[in-house]
Every structure is written in C-alpha cells, then in structure tokens.
Amino acid sequence: MKQVLTPRLRLLAAFVCGLIAPFAFAPYGLWPLMPLSLLGLLLLLKPEQSGFKLGFCYGLGWFGYGIHWVHVSMAEFGGMPLIVSLALMALLVAYLALYPAFSCWLANKWQGPRRLTFFLLWFPACWLLGEWLRSWVLTGFPWLQPGYSQIDSPLSTIAPVLGLYGVTWLVLLSAASAALILVNEGKVRWVACLTIALPLVLGLTFKGVSWTQAQDSLKVALVQGNVPLDIKWLPQHRAASLVMYQQETAAIDNADVIVWPESAIAALEYEVIDFLHDLDGQLLNKQQALITGVIAHDLQNNQYYNALITLGQQTEEAGASSAYYYENPNRYYKNHLLPIGEFVPFEQLLRPLAPFFNLPMSSFNRGDTMQQNLEVKGHQWLAAICYEIAFGELLRPQFTPETDAIITVSNDAWFGTSIGPQQHLEIAQMRALEFGRPVVRSTNTGVTAIIDRFGNIQQRAPEYQQLTLTDDVTPATGITPYQRFGLWPVALIVLLGLASGLVQRIRQRKLQPAAND
Known part of the structure; x- marks a missing residue:
C-alpha cells in the first residue's frame, strides 16, 4: 500500500x-x-x-x-x-x-x-x-x-x-x-x-x-407483550394491554419471579393503582414476585420517571394483606436517559419542529446515580433500563457483593426487525461476563433472553411474538477483577x-x- x-x-x-x-x-x-x-x-x-x-x-x-x-x-x-x-x-x-x-x-x-x-x-x-x-x-x-x-x-x-x-x-x-x-x-x-x-x-x-460462585437456581418467566408502538400509548388501548399482561401472568404457575418489559404498564402509576393492588394480591396468593416497567410520578415534586417497581413482595409497611403501596422504595428510576426519546435538549426550540422531537413520554427526570438494588425473592437484582446496560461504569458503582443477578428491560420495537436489538442483546452478554452474574432481559418485541454468568445465551425468545419465556436462572456471588478495579x-x-x-x-x-x- x-x-x-x-x-x-x-x-x-x-x-x-x-x-x-x-x-x-x-x-x-x-x-x-x-x-x-x-x-x-x-x-x-x-x-x-x-x-x-x-x-x-x-x-x-x-x-x-x-x-x-x-x-x-x-x-x-x-x-x-x-x-x-x-x-x-x-x-x-x-x-x-x-x-x-x-x-x-x-x-x-x-x-x-x-x-x-x-x-x-x-x-x-x-x-x-x-x-x-x-x-x-x-x-x-x-x-x-x-x-x-x-x-x-x-x-x-x-x-x-x-x-x-x-x-x-x-x-x-x-x-x-x-x-x-x-x-x-x-x-x-x-x-x-x-x-x-x-x-x-x-x-x-x-x-x-469461574470468578463467581453459583447459588441455588430460581425459576424466572419473562413476558414479551408484543404491543405495537402505534397503539401502545393510546388511552383507549390501555385496558386491553393490561388484561393481556395479567392473563399471561395468571397462566404462569411454575415461576418464582415474573418480569414485564420496560413501560409494560403504559400509564402513570397512580392511574392504575387499583389494578396494581389487585395484581399484587394475586401474586401473593401464588407466592410469586413481579418486576415491571411503569411511569412513576413524584406527586410532591411533579417529576416523572421511567421506573421499575416490584409486586408480590411482603413488607412490614404494606401489612399482611399486600406488599405493594404507592412509592414503595423497592423500585428503580432510570438514571441515564436517552436524548430525544426520554428528554429533549433545547426542547422549546426542537419540540415544535416534528413529532420525532415530541414522542410519548419524552419529558422524564433522571433517577439518582446511586440506587439500591431491587430486592426480589431474597435476591438482590441490579437494574438497568434500556440502553443503560451499555454503560458498564454506570452499573459498577451500584454493584455490591450482595448483588445476585442483573435485570434489564427494554422496548426495542422502535427499531423494528433491524440488527439493533441483536446488538443490544450482545451488549447485555458483555455485562454478564464483566460482573459474573446472570442477566435476564425482558423486552416488548425482542430480543427477550436469559443469559448465564458466563455470557452465554441460555434461552432466547423469537421476536415479534406474544409469549412467555421461562427458565431457571442461577444467581451468583463473588467479585470479578473488573468489578473490583474497574x-x-x-x-x-x-x-x-x-x-x-x-x-x-x-x-x-x-x-x-x-x-x-
């Protein structure tokens, strides 16, 4: 040359x-x-x-x-x-x-x-x-x-x-x-x-x-709703979507933990409070826990968050009849927001230009940089919503020796049947390798998958189908050199x-x- x-x-x-x-x-x-x-x-x-x-x-x-x-x-x-x-x-x-x-x-x-x-x-x-x-x-x-x-x-x-x-x-x-x-x-x-x-x-x-040690496995079910984006946020479709997710969940008998995708509940949390209480009671009766995406609203500060909440978890604050209550601290608020999709820089200038700059739920607030892991079924789950999973150094400070697994939820329907969702899954595999923890990935349209602590895809669901993917997940303990030294x-x-x-x-x-x- x-x-x-x-x-x-x-x-x-x-x-x-x-x-x-x-x-x-x-x-x-x-x-x-x-x-x-x-x-x-x-x-x-x-x-x-x-x-x-x-x-x-x-x-x-x-x-x-x-x-x-x-x-x-x-x-x-x-x-x-x-x-x-x-x-x-x-x-x-x-x-x-x-x-x-x-x-x-x-x-x-x-x-x-x-x-x-x-x-x-x-x-x-x-x-x-x-x-x-x-x-x-x-x-x-x-x-x-x-x-x-x-x-x-x-x-x-x-x-x-x-x-x-x-x-x-x-x-x-x-x-x-x-x-x-x-x-x-x-x-x-x-x-x-x-x-x-x-x-x-x-x-x-x-x-x-093997840098980490396996624990006893638990059964996890990931619900892939396959809700089309063009109707997902329509108020008239909300009831049908909730019924679909509830029916999919009711049919699951052999899972300890059930996971719904990012913003599976396409509504403000307080708007569906009765639904959440009913669902929580059903989960308690079956001794199952649910992690789901929802839009959280801090009423005191009038701030909105892309959130993960937990149901079916017994707590003293909630009393013997229910584990769920509004603003239960066992939740996660997304910290690393997606420009345009979740917040719009220079929004007064850009929002009037085109619908692309005024997408549904594009005015979120950031969650805290340091947040506690979700506690579900006696295990600590490190949470990441959507493309947060691409930022290993964002997750590492929140990782503790007690962290047993990683949960990530997403809605990659924005990118159709392109190669983007496949790349997103590959990124999740890298996080499993870095931290020596299994990763469960629940999405609206795919790629929904369970990844073991060695970064191998244990199970994956076909894209663009309404289904539930169920398999054993093996939590792990121990610290990898990367987690220690970054x-x-x-x-x-x-x-x-x-x-x-x-x-x-x-x-x-x-x-x-x-x-x-």
Whole structure:
C-alpha cells in the first residue's frame, strides 16, 4: 500500500475497512473481521496523509452501516419527511465518526519511525482514548465498541478481568501486531509474532476460570407483550394491554419471579393503582414476585420517571394483606436517559419542529446515580433500563457483593426487525461476563433472553411474538477483577501509551539539533 493508492483511494479504502467492522458484531458474529478491519486502517495510516480524514472515513463506514437501524425510529415513528430523517441520520453518523477521526489524528502526531512503540503502545492508547470519550461526551453512545464483537471469541474470557475496554485493547493489540509483521523486518517482526499471540494466550489462560460462585437456581418467566408502538400509548388501548399482561401472568404457575418489559404498564402509576393492588394480591396468593416497567410520578415534586417497581413482595409497611403501596422504595428510576426519546435538549426550540422531537413520554427526570438494588425473592437484582446496560461504569458503582443477578428491560420495537436489538442483546452478554452474574432481559418485541454468568445465551425468545419465556436462572456471588478495579488497569495502559508518545516527541526534538549540526 506504500505507493499503490492515491490519497483519495486511501480514504475510500478506509471507508471500506470501516464498512467491514459491523459484520464482526451481532447478528453476524464474524468476530475476526474487527481486528482485520483495524489492521486495514493501520496500514493506511501514513504520516504524509491526514489522519483525521482517514479516521473520519473509517467512521462513516463503521457507523453508517453499524447503526443504520436508528433511522427506523425516525422514519416510522418520527413523523418526518424522508429527506429530513436521512439528513439527521447522516449528522449522527458524522458525529460518531469524529471519534475514530480524533484517534487517527492523534496517532499521526507520532514523531519518528513507526516501529514497536508506535504500534503496540501509542496507537492502542489513542484509540482507547477516543472510545472512552465516545462513552460519555454528550451523554455518550458507546455502541459498537470493538470489544463487544469478541463475545464469541477466545478473548471474551478477559472481560471479567479487564472489562470491555480490556477486550478492546486486546483487539487493537492483535491488529497492531499484525501490522508490525507486515511493515517491518528482522527482530521487530519476531517480537510482533510474540505479541500477536498474547491476546490468544491470555484468552486461553482464563478459559474455564469461574470468578463467581453459583447459588441455588430460581425459576424466572419473562413476558414479551408484543404491543405495537402505534397503539401502545393510546388511552383507549390501555385496558386491553393490561388484561393481556395479567392473563399471561395468571397462566404462569411454575415461576418464582415474573418480569414485564420496560413501560409494560403504559400509564402513570397512580392511574392504575387499583389494578396494581389487585395484581399484587394475586401474586401473593401464588407466592410469586413481579418486576415491571411503569411511569412513576413524584406527586410532591411533579417529576416523572421511567421506573421499575416490584409486586408480590411482603413488607412490614404494606401489612399482611399486600406488599405493594404507592412509592414503595423497592423500585428503580432510570438514571441515564436517552436524548430525544426520554428528554429533549433545547426542547422549546426542537419540540415544535416534528413529532420525532415530541414522542410519548419524552419529558422524564433522571433517577439518582446511586440506587439500591431491587430486592426480589431474597435476591438482590441490579437494574438497568434500556440502553443503560451499555454503560458498564454506570452499573459498577451500584454493584455490591450482595448483588445476585442483573435485570434489564427494554422496548426495542422502535427499531423494528433491524440488527439493533441483536446488538443490544450482545451488549447485555458483555455485562454478564464483566460482573459474573446472570442477566435476564425482558423486552416488548425482542430480543427477550436469559443469559448465564458466563455470557452465554441460555434461552432466547423469537421476536415479534406474544409469549412467555421461562427458565431457571442461577444467581451468583463473588467479585470479578473488573468489578473490583474497574477501568484502572486499562487506564494505566492508556497512560503508558500516551507517555510513550511524549517521550518519543522529546527524543526527536533532541535529535533534530544534532542532525542540523
């Protein structure tokens, strides 16, 4: 690639490399394509060409296909002309492409020959810095981080040790080592042959290691309501929806815990208080517990929350006849809200423009950053609503040694039959691996699934069907290294890589006067 490609062809090649990357993720699962995609980008990255443009073109391909499913919500439910929705989608893709553009721009600031230190320390550090920024700037959108693509690869066993970012680092190390082998000779090539084997060796070393201990299993039933979005929030449909969920639940006899999806009760909690009391009594009689999504309203402060509440749980405050009462503290309020979907920035300006900026229930308040786990059937459940499951560092502070399992609920009907819900499920698998806990995932239309503590999909339901998925869930105890140390090990790797670039820059400045003499 030294003299074959013109600058414009390099940009096109970078776009194609980015376009390959999404096929490493669910539902395709071709995990070797992620390091190969990054390898192609590394080979294209030359000092004489703009690293920013190259990374930007890579990002256009990566996110242009990888998150094209976002357009489904704009086109089908946003009430916008097609050209406007496509323009908004293009803006989102261009914004996300800025992060690989930044990483490549920074990588090209390296001075001097590009050998071991550049490939094995500097470039991975630059890329990880970009990924970290993407996870929190403007509330963050950490979708399609390279580590997620390795759920089915040998590298997945590193997730309980170093977390998602650690797996991403090993993907980068694999790509960088391969690039070293291709562009260097002699001892450098032999060192690269050793480092390219390191990720695989680490993966095999931790294969079969169980960081957490299994407890007695319990039976969990996940109700997939399959309620169409175009009628979900209509007041005239509310009764039919509640009856459907109640009937599905009444037919469940062999489950300890039942889970309904995000906002399964498409109403304010106080509006259906009688229904909740009746349902609570039925659950108590059958010695079952229910976790369900609902819209909570803090009457005192007039604030609204995307919430999970529990029913069928005996408490002293409620008395012997009922476990449920309004504003029972055994609940969870969503903290990380989705822009546009759950809150609208600059809402006075944007809401009048199109229905997309005025979706049902798009004026939520944030729940507290630190909240107690849900206590259900003697177990502690760490809760995450919708895309909160994509933020491991949001969940980690709320994780305690007593946390037994993770529950996540969602309504991915916004994205139709696209690849988005499959990617969402893959993200939940990573959280199971990181924390060594089973994940139960209840959704309106799919993908409803039960994931074991090793990140394997134990059971999954077909999409867009009204059904109940029932299986044993095995809670776990114990702490994984990732849960204990978080991002610190990877942060040290990044700092070491960035320091190598600084040292190289100082060294080159010292060499320049000597060369001029």
